[in-house]
Amino acid sequence: MASHEDHQSRDSPKVLLFKPPPSMNLIGEQPFTSTKFxxxxxxxxxxxxxxxLATHAKSIQAILSSGSVPxxxxxxxxxxxxxxxxxxxxxxNQIDLPECRRRGVIVANSGDVYSADVADAAVGLLISVxxxxxxxxxxxxxxxxxxxxxxxLGSKLxxxxxxxxxxxxxGSLVAKRLEAFGCQISYNSRNKKPSVSYPFYPEVRELAANxxxxxxxxxxxxxxxHMIDKEVLAALGKNGVIVNIGRGPIIDEKEMVRLxxxxxxxxxxxxxxxxxxxxxxxxxxxxxxxxxxxxxxxxPESMHDVAKHVVGNLEAFFxxxxxxxxxxxx
Amino acid sequence: MASHEDHQSRDSPKVLLFKPPPSMNLIGEQPFTSTKFxxxxxxxxxxxxxxxLATHAKSIQAILSSGSVPxxxxxxxxxxxxxxxxxxxxxxNQIDLPECRRRGVIVANSGDVYSADVADAAVGLLISVxxxxxxxxxxxxxxxxxxxxxxxLGSKLxxxxxxxxxxxxxGSLVAKRLEAFGCQISYNSRNKKPSVSYPFYPEVRELAANxxxxxxxxxxxxxxxHMIDKEVLAALGKNGVIVNIGRGPIIDEKEMVRLxxxxxxxxxxxxxxxxxxxxxxxxxxxxxxxxxxxxxxxxPESMHDVAKHVVGNLEAFFxxxxxxxxxxxx
Numbered sequence: 252m253a254s255h256e257d258h259q260s261r262d263s264p265k266v267l268l269f270k271p272p273p274s275m276n277l278i279g280e281q282p283f284t285s286t287k288f289x290x291x292x293x294x295x296x297x298x299x300x301x302x303x304l305a306t307h308a309k310s311i312q313a314i315l316s317s318g319s320v321p322x323x324x325x326x327x328x329x330x331x332x333x334x335x336x337x338x339x340x341x342x343x344n345q346i347d348l349p350e351c352r353r354r355g356v357i358v359a360n361s362g363d364v365y366s367a368d369v370a371d372a373a374v375g376l377l378i379s380v381x382x383x384x385x386x387x388x389x390x391x392x393x394x395x396x397x398x399x400x401x402x403x404l405g406s407k408l409x410x411x412x413x414x415x416x417x418x419x420x421x422g423s424l425v426a427k428r429l430e431a432f433g434c435q436i437s438y439n440s441r442n443k444k445p446s447v448s449y450p451f452y453p454e455v456r457e458l459a460a461n462x463x464x465x466x467x468x469x470x471x472x473x474x475x476x477h478m479i480d481k482e483v484l485a486a487l488g489k490n491g492v493i494v495n496i497g498r499g500p501i502i503d504e505k506e507m508v509r510l511x512x513x514x515x516x517x518x519x520x521x522x523x524x525x526x527x528x529x530x531x532x533x534x535x536x537x538x539x540x541x542x543x544x545x546x547x548x549x550x551p552e553s554m555h556d557v558a559k560h561v562v563g564n565l566e567a568f569f570x571x572x573x574x575x576x577x578x579x580x581x
Numbered sequence: 582m583a584s585h586e587d588h589q590s591r592d593s594p595k596v597l598l599f600k601p602p603p604s605m606n607l608i609g610e611q612p613f614t615s616t617k618f619x620x621x622x623x624x625x626x627x628x629x630x631x632x633x634l635a636t637h638a639k640s641i642q643a644i645l646s647s648g649s650v651p652x653x654x655x656x657x658x659x660x661x662x663x664x665x666x667x668x669x670x671x672x673x674n675q676i677d678l679p680e681c682r683r684r685g686v687i688v689a690n691s692g693d694v695y696s697a698d699v700a701d702a703a704v705g706l707l708i709s710v711x712x713x714x715x716x717x718x719x720x721x722x723x724x725x726x727x728x729x730x731x732x733x734l735g736s737k738l739x740x741x742x743x744x745x746x747x748x749x750x751x752g753s754l755v756a757k758r759l760e761a762f763g764c765q766i767s768y769n770s771r772n773k774k775p776s777v778s779y780p781f782y783p784e785v786r787e788l789a790a791n792x793x794x795x796x797x798x799x800x801x802x803x804x805x806x807h808m809i810d811k812e813v814l815a816a817l818g819k820n821g822v823i824v825n826i827g828r829g830p831i832i833d834e835k836e837m838v839r840l841x842x843x844x845x846x847x848x849x850x851x852x853x854x855x856x857x858x859x860x861x862x863x864x865x866x867x868x869x870x871x872x873x874x875x876x877x878x879x880x881p882e883s884m885h886d887v888a889k890h891v892v893g894n895l896e897a898f899f900x901x902x903x904x905x906x907x908x909x910x911x
Binding site: 273276277367368371372374375376378379382383384385387388389390391392393394396397400401402404405406407408409410427428430431432433527528529530532534535541542543544546549550551552553554 | 603606607697698701702704705706708709712713714715717718719720721722723724726727730731732734735736737738739740757758760761762763857858859860862864865871872873874876879880881882883884
């Protein structure tokens with residue numbers, strides 16, 4: 252066995268791993284392994300990163316990245332033989348995509364393996380905010396029910412106008428779920444989708460003005476950075492609810508916090524934040540804010556799915572087959 | 582105006598109110614009022630209840646009851662002119678139905694005005710338990726994310742086998758919602774429903790043995806009291822989740838608490854309890870238990886709907902028209 256491993260280790264293509272992605276931390280390395288390639292683990296080396304990269308630059312053909320592992324110009328320059336970057340994340344904001352394009356490096360994200368889980372989490376956050384499930388639960392667990400009586404009313408889902416910001420895989424699944432609750436769906440995206448019958452708003456501020464809740468489902472790009480700004484949040488208004496399962500910086504967090512604290516925004520369900528894992532402390536005391544620690548994608552099922560997907564993408568690359576989920580500019 | 586009111590007060594039919602239903606406490610009395618009848622409020626009288634009833638027995642033709650106001654043989658005997666009992670509750674377990682039948686008193690519940698809200702709450706509780714939204718939210722609000730890192734995995738909704746106990750209005754709406762999440766629905770009820778294609782289990786224990794989660798959506802009757810007993814919960818097993826938005830005593834709560842504490846049941850989402858507002862304190866410390874204070878029906882929208890429904894039922898009765906939601910034995 253040892254000699255077989257030595258043989259494999261010598262010959263199989265090398266995939267650089269700066270640090271284990273969260274999914275690998277959560278379910279272990281085994282589901283990410285393959286007989287067709289081998290990970291070079293920068294985090295297990297005693298060498299400083301630059302030296303590690305210099306030592307292995309020649310053999311590294313691929314990088315496995317995750318949401319918190321940037322792949323920037325500097326890195327790409329040090330690794331001229333890299334031809335593919337595969338991520339365990341759906342978002343690619345940590346990757347310098349123009350630089351990859353310039354260098355002919357192809358990029359593959361997690362495809363839609365997380366989409367259903369993220370959509371479920373978005374709906375869970377919305378119900379939890381509207382129906383006060385989290386805060387009413389605390390009320391019960393603190394023993395207040397018997398002493399203080401009925402808990403203040405939540406708000407009905409049925410009939411609520413829900414605006415989806417970004418109607419891709421995830422946004423479409425959120426819409427499908429909320430239709431079953433009797434919500435009225437409309438959406439904003441870069442372009443109107445010809446196959447979709449939901450009302451389309453070309454301006455996100457207009458979407459917010461015509462919605463009881465908006466759900467941020469898009470990716471983070473230069474165009475979507477702080478797209479949900481003071482004006483959009485003001486248009487959503489003091490009874491409006493914002494849910495974010497996209498990326499923190501899509502919302503101007505400082506403005507959102509200010510409006511929530513001042514009661515000028517109705518509530519928020521947040522899985523993502525501008526400076527994770529730091530969360531604005533002003534939100535801790537607000538009963539109309541439900542937060543989860545960027546774990547909308549984290550189920551054992553999706554972790555195993557993404558491992559399979561990563562291995563599939565890398566094996567496809569090394570076998571000169573098309574990737575499972577190549578990133579395409581559009 | 583005063584003379585008109587006097588006139589109305591003298592002539593309009595009388596509806597007994599023992600105490601304001603929760604919906605009236607929450608949205609006020611006005612939506613429950615009508616020019617066609619008048620409430621006699623026992624709780625505003627200085628007289629002891631028996632004396633109050635004796636004084637007004639002749640004029641009381643109707644009772645407005647709620648979940649916590651029993652209408653038993655004793656009450657009915659004291660009020661021989663009562664011909665109708667209207668409730669603000671969906672459940673009728675507080676009403677002595679056989680005695681009503683014997684006396685020719687017709688009974689009307691809240692119909693399906695709450696069904697969507699209760700179904701929403703059931704789904705919200707299930708997502709919150711499976712995806713750990715409530716407990717992960719506490720983790721964030723306590724400031725643990727930065728210090729302790731990622732939160733333990735929840736569990737995916739998609740593909741979960743969900744057993745609905747009682748496929749009436751509410752159960753059907755729960756099923757419809759969970760289908761949109763990719764759950765596999767099956768059900769138990771008194772009889773197989775010919776128009777329903779979900780798999781039917783005549784025995785609730787069999788349903789539990791073949792489910793990842795069961796959702797109790799039925800009413801409380803002699804037949805359903807402690808129907809979810811030790812054996813059913815054991816069949817659900819240590820990864821199984823129970824959600825109850827029906828009535829507390831449908832579950833053997835003591836057994837459920839024991840199994841949850843011992844880790845032999847996977848989790849629980851509970852809106853109702855055996856001895857409300859008392860909740861077993863053993864549940865307070867369990868992260869896999871999400872509880873709400875019997876408020877699954879409590880949205881402003883449903884409170885106004887039920888007021889309209891109560892008025893509609895009572896006006897129909899006094900006009901000799903059919904009730905909106907007469908209770909029928911089946």
